[in-house]
Amino acid sequence: xxxASLAGRMAHVYGEKVTQAMDAxxxxxxxxxxxxxxxxxxxxVLVVLDGLDEAAxxxxxxDLFPKNSKNSGAWPDPCRTKPCAAS
Numbered sequence: 202x203x204x205a206s207l208a209g210r211m212a213h214v215y216g217e218k219v220t221q222a223m224d225a226x227x228x229x230x231x232x233x234x235x236x237x238x239x240x241x242x243x244x245x246v247l248v249v250l251d252g253l254d255e256a257a258x259x260x261x262x263x264d265l266f267p268k269n270s271k272n273s274g275a276w277p278d279p280c281r282t283k284p285c286a287a288s
Contacts, residue, residue: 203256204228207248211235214246233267 205222208231212219215235222228240246253261 203250204232208232208235211246215241236267 202225204225205219205228208222208228209219211232212235215238220231222231236246248266250261
């Protein structure tokens, strides 16, 4: 479900309709393809995924985002590198 949502949001950024895929792996590919493209306005995309530690049935690995993406970067979550106050 998460990759279908991410692909849908990226399609919106590009002013496109999301490609209909059959499964999560295909949506993941569509999302990755969007991250490899140059944005229409030359900007960058910040993707924030909250609750990955609560995901059931899969784990986010180092390959969650493509390494050769033009529009993305990864920054450590400050709550993972030092204690954060509970909200």
